[in-house]
Structure formats: structure tokens, C-alpha cells
Amino acid sequence: MLFSMTVANEEEVKTLIEEQVAPVPAEIAKLKETADSNVQMIMNLDVEELADRKNILQSIESFGMNTMKSSSEKNALLQVSVGRLSKTGDEGGQVAKSLTELHTQLKDLDPSVIDFAKKGFLGSLFNPLRAYFQKFQKADSVISDIVVSLDKGRNTLKNDNTTLEIEQQALRELTKTLDKEIHLGTIMDTSLETQLELARNRQEDPEKIRFITEEVLFPLRQRVMDLQQMLVVNQQGIMAFEVVIRNNKELIRGVDRAKTVTLSALKNAVTVASALYNQKIVLEKIEALNETTNTLIAGTSKMLKDQGVSIQKQAMETSVSVDTLKAAFTDVLSALDSISAYKQEALPKMRETIQQFKELAQTGEQNIQRLEKGARLDM
Template sequence: SLVELRRTVQDLDPGDTPGRGARRLLTRLPGANRLRDHVAKYASAQGTLNRIVGSLRSGQDELRRDNAALHTERTRLWESMGRLQEYAVLTEALDGVVARRIADTEHADPVQADALRADVLFPVRQKHQDLLTQLAVCAQGYLAMDVVRRNNDELIKGVDRAATTTLSALRIAVTLASALENQRRVTEQVRVLRSTTEELIRGNAEMLA
């Protein structure tokens, strides 16, 4: 929709109309109606602009809903990361306890030490590694969601700029173009009237001569 809006605005931009500026209006468009036609074109395109802006606003609402969902999910991930961090610390501490127990029984009872190593230490370390992996995945997702959220915020602002500043500037440009066209028309009428008056005065002078 932003691309469509840009194309529509460029198509309606009075700056692309020949005779831009008061001087060029007065000198290069005598008797022409190009700007008047352009204003009519803008009026007929207003429905298209409204449709585009409505579509942009709808997309903006979707982005806001996405951000709300992202906020909820990031909150959940943050809580999950907190629990995972606690579990990781716990399994790391348990790893140390089991490792010391194995070291203490290694010489006195090698069989028990091997059993502790296989049945307790290995699962504890595997669980610790799994927790670290889950923690990394959650952290990556948390950061990625933050990037998406910030991009959505920028897009929301971009829609506001497109729907307000851009269209306002276009309306002002078209209004000025219309005013300049009216100015040109009145100036032309004054010029014709002055010319007619001068001819009448000249004719009167010739009759009195």
C-alpha cells in the first residue's frame, strides 16, 4: 500500500505539471487549463487515496496487534529464561556435588563410582547442557522478537507520516496550484480589460484629433 500511495502521490504531484511557479503560470500557460484539470484529477483520485490510507491504517492495526502478541510472548520467554537459568545453576551445582562424591569413592569403591558416573553424573550433565541449549534458543527468540517489534514501531510511524504529512503536503500543493490558476485567470482577464481600455482611450483620442 505504501508503494501504491507513493505512485498515486507522484501522479498527482502538481510539481510534475508544466508551468510550476507563479511566474511560469503567468507566462507559459495563457488560456490553458492544465492545473484546473489537475485539481479535478486530484478530486477524482481522492477516493483512491482514501482507500489506500484505509488499507494502511488496517495494516497499522495489524502491526499493533502483532506487537501486543510479541510483548506477551517476550514476557513469557523472559519468565522461562529466568526458570531455565535457575535450573541451570541447580544442575551445575549438582554436577559439582556428584563429581566430588565420585572422587571420594573412586579408590574405595570403583564400582559405585562408575555407577554414580553413569547413572547420576552423565544425566545431570546432559540435563545441564539441554537447559543451556533451551536458554540460548529462548534468548535468541527474545532478541529476534525485539527486533521485529522495533521494526513494527517504525512501520507504524511510517504509516502515520504517509497518512498525515504526505497527504497534507499534497493537499497544500494542489490548493496552491488551484489558487495560482485562479490568479493566472484573473490576471489574464485584467490584462485583456486593460488592453481594451487602452484601445478605447486611443480610439477616443483619434476621434478628438
């Protein structure tokens, strides 16, 4: 398979699965050889020999049953595991809760709602820079705990994917076996039909032709149909695994993005807030010194005027740093909103896939129970 960055849709995923489980030419040739040998033995059957008849009937009856039972068990486990794992990214999941908490903390720290240039009586009494910096220090430990929680959720998702990939591979191997058995049964069906027609033309024993038609060809064709139904159920199961694995990977990437952007924004915010606070203190000291100097040395008025321009320039540069901080937080909140939107879009699709699989798995189980019930009646 060539390297590709193209995202496959559901139909492409199904086609890929069918290609992966389909027998290769060498296997098909081997299956045809086996089918021809089996048909030859059936056509050479002595219907008067009870042991030979019983041996062939038992072989037809047991054909594909082990694979169908194993597939049914895997699909039953799939229904439970996918239903449980899909909740990992739901609103009650650890990752979802942590992202919501992180969003709340960052929104509370958004500097766009703070007037850093606040003046007047309240401005001197409640320094907005100092208050913002203190709020940042209090939130820092909370955000650190949230980041730890996100790391735990990310590791859980990775472990879930490892388990899912193992189960998916096991189901894929069973599906490969099913596909081979379907090929074998289909080849035998076609060959038997041809041989029976030739036998009728040669006017061979009618009882033998009846026996092969009704007791061998008919149940063989039924079993091929059952195997085809189970094959579809298995393919749906593999696709259900794939949906959860891919959604988990998206959540993992979302957590990584949230951590990267958040930590960078925090670092910038702390630096800028500290710089703003320190600059404010320095500016106040310079203003006080200039005022004192102005009363003592009248001849330095021009120098004080130039110094005042420099101070205003520094104040303007401080304003630019605040804009940068605001832009950084806007980007952070936008990234988190994108992650939330992705979860809302992905979850209904996961539930729909699980429900489709559940219905197909129930149909497969009913068919297996019907076969097993029929087997008991024939004993």
C-alpha cells in the same frame, strides 16, 4: 536500565537477554543451598535400598524436562507466527501495497512535469491549471482510501506486536527457569565430583561410588548439556521475536511519516492549485478590462503601464508558489523511497533470523526426542 536513544546491535540484544534471564544473587544462593542438600542426600544413599535408588534416578530423569518441553512448544509456535508476521511488511503485505499505491498517486500528481505557463492554441484550449486541479480532485478520494488502508495496516502491526510481546515474555520466563535449572545442575555436578573424589580417598563402598558416578552424575551432566542447548534455542527465539517487533515498529513509524507528509502536501497542493487557478482568471479579467479602457481613454496610458508592472509582479509571485509545491512533492517522494529502501534491507535479515531459529529449534527437538526415546527404553 537507563534511558537511551542508542540502537542496540544483535550482539548487544543477546547480551541484554542473557542478563535479563540470569538468576540474581539471592536466587543463586538458594540454588546452592538446594544443590548442597541434594548432593548430601545422594552421598548418604543406601544403594541396597531399591526405593531410594529409584527415587533419585526418577528425579534426575525428570530434571528440567517440563521446561524443555514447554520451550519446544513455544519455539514451534514462534516458527509459525514469525514466518507469518514477517510477511506483513513484505511486498504482498497490506502496508507495502498501500505505500506503493500512494507513491504511484503522488508521482502522477507531481507538478514538476506540468507547464503552468503553457500558452498558444493548446494552452487556451486545455487550461493546464484547470486540468491539474481536476486531476487532483479525482485522486483525492483514491488517496483517502489509501490512507484508510494504511491506518488498518498500522493497527494490524500494533496488534501483532502486542501478541509478540506476550509470547516473548512467556518464552523469557521459560528461559529464566532453564537458566536456574542449569545453575542448579552445574552446582550439583561440581559438588558431586568433589564428594566422589573424597569418597574414593576414604575407600568407601566401590559399588556406591560406581552407582553415583554412572547412574547419577553421568545423566545429570547430560541433562545440563541438553538444558544449555535449549537455552540457546530460546535465546534465539526471543531475539527473533525482538527483530519482528522492532521491524514492525519501524513500519508503523514509516506509515505515520507517510501520512503526515502526504496530508500536508495535499493540503498545500490544493491551496496553491486553487490560488493559481483563481489568479489566472483574475489576471485575464484585468487584462481584458485594461485593453477596453485603453481604447476608450488614451490619457491613462501611464497608469496602464504601472498596472501592467503590478500584474507581472503577481505573475512572478505565482511562479514562486509553484516552486514551493514542487519542492513539497519532491520531499514526499524522497520519504517514500526511504521507506521502500528500509523494507528491502530489513526483510533479508528477518528471513535469515527465522532460518537460524528454525535450524536451532530442529536441533532442540531432535535432542528432546532422543531423550524421550531413551526414557522409554529405560522403563
